[in-house]
Amino acid sequence: MFIIQDVEDIGMAEKKKINYVRIDMPKQPPYIRRRNFKEVALGYTEEMAVEEASRCLDCKKPFCVEGCPVEIDIPGFIRRIASRDFTGAIKTLKEKNCLPAVCGRVCPQEEQCEIKCILGKKGSPVAIGRLERFAAEWEAAQPHMDLPEIMKSTGKKVLVIGSGPAGITVAGDLILLGHDVTMYEALHVPGGVLTYGIPEFRLPGKVVNQEINYLQQLGIKLRCNYVVGKTKSLDKLLDEYDTAFLGTGAGLPWFMDIPGENLNGVYSANEYLTRVNLMKGFQFPKAYTPVIRHRKVAVVGGGNVAMDCARTALRLGAEEVYIVYRRSQTELPARLEEFENAEEEGVIFHFLTLPEKLIGNENGWLKEMECCKMELGEPDQSGRRRPIRVDHSEFRMEMDACIVAIGNSPNPIIPDTTPGLEISRKGTIVVDETTGKTSIDRVWAGGDIVTGAATVILAMGAGRTAAKAMHKYLTEM
Ligand code: SF4
Numbered sequence: 001m002f003i004i005q006d007v008e009d010i011g012m013a014e015k016k017k018i019n020y021v022r023i024d025m026p027k028q029p030p031y032i033r034r035r036n037f038k039e040v041a042l043g044y045t046e047e048m049a050v051e052e053a054s055r056c057l058d059c060k061k062p063f064c065v066e067g068c069p070v071e072i073d074i075p076g077f078i079r080r081i082a083s084r085d086f087t088g089a090i091k092t093l094k095e096k097n098c099l100p101a102v103c104g105r106v107c108p109q110e111e112q113c114e115i116k117c118i119l120g121k122k123g124s125p126v127a128i129g130r131l132e133r134f135a136a137e138w139e140a141a142q143p144h145m146d147l148p149e150i151m152k153s154t155g156k157k158v159l160v161i162g163s164g165p166a167g168i169t170v171a172g173d174l175i176l177l178g179h180d181v182t183m184y185e186a187l188h189v190p191g192g193v194l195t196y197g198i199p200e201f202r203l204p205g206k207v208v209n210q211e212i213n214y215l216q217q218l219g220i221k222l223r224c225n226y227v228v229g230k231t232k233s234l235d236k237l238l239d240e241y242d243t244a245f246l247g248t249g250a251g252l253p254w255f256m257d258i259p260g261e262n263l264n265g266v267y268s269a270n271e272y273l274t275r276v277n278l279m280k281g282f283q284f285p286k287a288y289t290p291v292i293r294h295r296k297v298a299v300v301g302g303g304n305v306a307m308d309c310a311r312t313a314l315r316l317g318a319e320e321v322y323i324v325y326r327r328s329q330t331e332l333p334a335r336l337e338e339f340e341n342a343e344e345e346g347v348i349f350h351f352l353t354l355p356e357k358l359i360g361n362e363n364g365w366l367k368e369m370e371c372c373k374m375e376l377g378e379p380d381q382s383g384r385r386r387p388i389r390v391d392h393s394e395f396r397m398e399m400d401a402c403i404v405a406i407g408n409s410p411n412p413i414i415p416d417t418t419p420g421l422e423i424s425r426k427g428t429i430v431v432d433e434t435t436g437k438t439s440i441d442r443v444w445a446g447g448d449i450v451t452g453a454a455t456v457i458l459a460m461g462a463g464r465t466a467a468k469a470m471h472k473y474l475t476e477m
Contacts, residue, residue, distance in 0.1 A: 020123020104133025164192020260358025
C-alpha cells in the first residue's frame with residue numbers, strides 16, 4: 001500500500017511540476033544574532049507561505065499525519081494556506097493543537113511529520129512546521145481572534161497541575177468539551193519549560209503569552225505560585241475536583257558527579273536558563289536578576305538544551321563557548337537546525353570529550369576543566385555507540401564557567417507527597433500507556449514526568465491521550 005501510494009503521489013508531483021526544494025525561511029545573519037536575544041528565524045511572508053504550501057500534493061493517504069503526535073489535519077491546513085484562506089488554516093490547526101505558534105518553532109518536525117512527507121523521497125519535504133508558525137503568526141496579527149465553539153457545561157471540575165505543554169493540551173481539550181478547568185502552576189508565570197527553559201531567540205516570551213491568553217479566553221482558570229505537594233497536597237485538592245492531571249515536567253537537573261562541581265561558575269542548565277529566560281537576566285539591570293558575563297564557557301551535553309545554553313552564553317558576551325560532548329557528531333541528540341545555528345554563531349564543538357575534573361582558584365571560582373578523549377565502541381541499550389575512555393588522553397582547558405546540560409529527572413515533589421502513586425526506578429510516574437491513568441483513582445499524568453525529559457510535541461500527544469480518557473471518565477461517572 002505504501003509503495004502504491006508512493007508511486008501515485010510522486011507521479012502526481014511530476015505532473016504538477018512540483019518544486020522539490022523548499023522555500024527558505026529568512027534568519028538574522030549569524031554575526032548579528034550572536035550578540036542579541038531577538039528571534040533568529042524571521043518567519044515566512046504571505047507570499048513565501050503560499051508558495052511553500054503549493055508544493056503539498058494533498059496526498060490521498062497523507063503519511064505526514066501519521067507522524068504527528070497530535071494528529072493535525074496537515075494537508076487540510078496547508079491546502080487552506082495555498083488558497084490564501086488563512087482563517088481556515090488556523091482553525092484547522094487549532095482543532096488539534098492549541099499551541100501552533102510554539103510547535104511551529106520548537107517541534108522536531110524533521111523527525112515526525114516532515115520525515116514522513118512523500119516529497120522527502122525525492123527532495124525536501126514540505127516545510128510543515130514553518131507553515132504552522134506562519135498560520136499562527138498571521139492570526140496573532142489580526143485585530144480579532146475567532147474562538148472555537150465550547151460544548152455545554154458538564155459541571156465537572158478538572159484540576160491540571162503544571163502549565164507546560166502537556167498540561168496546556170489537557171486543559172485546552174477539556175475546556176472545549178464543556179468541563180470546568182483550573183490549571184495550577186508552581187512558578188509566578190505560566191508556560192512551564194516553554195517559559196523558563198527555551199530562550200527568547202528561539203521562542204519569544206510574547207509568543208508563549210499569546211498562547212496562554214488564548215486558553216484563558218476559552219475560560220481556563222489559572223493559579224500561579226501554587227506548589228502542589230507543598231501549598232496543598234494532591235489528596236486534599238482532589239476533594240475539590242472530579243479528576244486531576246499531573247504534568248509537572250522534568251525539572252530536577254542531573255550533574256556529572258565529578259570533583260569540583262560545587263565551584264562558583266558551575267551551573268545546571270536549568271539554573272542558567274531560568275535566570276536568563278524566566279527572570280530576564282539578559283535585560284539586567286532593567287530586570288532585577290543578575291547573570292554573570294563569563295569569558296570562556298563550556299557547556300556539557302549535546303541536546304537542544306545544551307545548544308540553547310551555549311548560544312545564550314555567546315549572547316551574554318562570552319568570548320569563547322564550547323560544547324563538550326562525549327559521543328561524536330553523528331550521535332548528537334540536538335536538532336540539526338539548532339546544531340547548525342550554534343556552529344554558524346561561533347560555538348566550538350569538542351566531540352568525543354568527557355569532563356573528569358573541575359579545578360578552581362583560591363577563591364573557589366572555576367578556572368580549568370580537565371577532560372579526557374573518548375572513542376566509540378559497540379552500541380549500548382539506547383542503540384547509540386557506547387563512548388569508551390581513551391587512556392592517558394587527559395588535557396586541560398582554561399574555563400571560567402561550566403554549564404551542565406546532560407538531562408533532568410522528574411520533579412519529585414508530588415511523587416514524594418502522594419501516597420499510593422506508583423513511581424518507576426527513574427522517578428517517573430507509572431501510567432497506563434494507552435490512557436495516561438496513574439495508580440491513583442481519578443488521577444492521570446503525562447509529559448516529561450512520565451517519560452523523562454522529551455519534546456514539546458510528545459508531551460502534547462500524552463496530554464491528548466489523557467484528556468480523551470479523562471473526558472470518557474467524566475461523562476460516564
Ligand atoms: S505534507 Fe507531504 S505527505 Fe503531507 S499531504 Fe502534503 S505532500 Fe503529502
